[in-house]
Amino acid sequence: MAEYRAVRDRLGFLGLCKTPEAAAEVTVTAAERLGVDAAIIFADILLILEPMGATLEYATGDGPVIHDPVRTGADVDRLREFHPETLGYVYDAIRLARRDLSVPLIGFAGAPFTLATYLVEGGASSTHQRTKTLMHADPGAWDALMGALVRALGTYVNAQIAAGAQAIQLFDSWVGALAPADYRRHVLPHMQALVAAIDPSVPLINFGTGTGGLLECLRAAGGGVIGLDWRVDLDAAWARLGPDVAVQGNLDPVTLFAPIEAIRDAAARILGQAGGRPGHVFNLGHGVLPDTPVDHVRALVDTVHELSAR
């Protein structure tokens, strides 16, 4: 959206995250313009790594860079304990957005595996070679790293809830890179510890991409809502997860570049697979891509409202 790009260009991406009035404003504007039934606070999953000691930079076009990656047990030991007040600007943004929103507000955090990949690789990675090698070669250091992240994340997420977040989404964006056996051994216990630490009074969404082989693992990790990307059939995925969890998803974000007729077809298919059962939150299977036509997003929202009301 043009409104968002104008504010981001003025403040910079990190500056926007750290200016509560601006972060609340883009959150509220997006929700109002798109007509969605819930908003998610404007923030970034990597913010928590700064007060833990990482030097974070958003290089233009290249994605985030961490200049002092964590690659050994000694590096893990140098991480700082997280003090929740260091991210006070996030809670302030949540409070301000709540004041102006007429729909519920979702808070969020990165899941520990995904945050660990950024810390270890020093940025995004296509193979996660250093992350997996630390995991396999030094499981003690790996567990210490994941433990530190889980402690920080529990505190951070609970502070978001205290500030007014009415649901929490954990973004495990890179978890789909893992073999299920590696997830069970090196990630699952940490996810279970994090879920146990989070205030159970709000819904918790456990979201990953590329999780077609990991659904049972995500279910075991916990959270009352499992986020599905678009690479699975919603009905088959929900059958594997079982009826006692809700699901969120699963439209391919690229579909929004197609003609509106094709967008309507895809939305109808997903709603058909959900079959009107309670516990399906319609959403994209991942984030909105740059240059997505805003009127196509709006048409999708209208379509979902129209088809769900039948």
Next chain:
Amino acid sequence: MAEYRAVRDRLGFLGLCKTPEAAAEVTVTAAERLGVDAAIIFADILLILEPMGATLEYATGDGPVIHDPVRTGADVDRLREFHPETLGYVYDAIRLARRDLSVPLIGFAGAPFTLATYLVEGGASSTHQRTKTLMHADPGAWDALMGALVRALGTYVNAQIAAGAQAIQLFDSWVGALAPADYRRHVLPHMQALVAAIDPSVPLINFGTGTGGLLECLRAAGGGVIGLDWRVDLDAAWARLGPDVAVQGNLDPVTLFAPIEAIRDAAARILGQAGGRPGHVFNLGHGVLPDTPVDHVRALVDTVHELSAR
């Protein structure tokens, strides 16, 4: 391997593909040094696009570039009919490799969806936005493109078999980007046509990555062997595919950077999940990554031989 890098640096990547003596030599040397039970011919999935009219370049470090991408129905109409003799260097390499190999030789080709993504995007892509948008916005042009690729691939693969390839692997490297519904509507009929066109006298391996939500679709496409990446449990994936197909995979290639002890554990887990049933071909879940220690690959091969002999 150093032997491979020396030849590639001398001839260039495309030059190596187009020099049958050199392509056969790196094929045979790798199989002998690693002690594997089958070899795969050195070639590239994109070679077939040149005689179809695409201008192909392997820019250093950036992956392949196609300078005249196919983005409209008119672009599709301009594609040239494939004449199999234009890839005679591949069949020559197969004949030469067969002469020197003591293990079976696998030929291969890209699957039509994956080749279409390169043609439409002009190279690799993280979102496949142009490909999917062509598929959704102009299904007629999409079907014409896929049909042209299927005709070419059937001819090409059969010429490899005639030259001596003893099995064929179709690489659908990017198929995991698709929603299952898009696969069923826009890819499955074309894959079925390709499988029907391929000489049934040799085993056919249908390989993709990120296919945890697509296994039933791959099964429907055909091929007696389904390639599994590492993102699924082999036993659960095989149960979904059914007992009447063989499976190939599924070790995470990154595991080869771990200590040999961890490599042995991972191989033992996969063999345990296969449970000694006939029809499991041990393999990596994707290609060997650059800088993989050759002695670790060799240790893996030895481990699999040792554990399989029990």
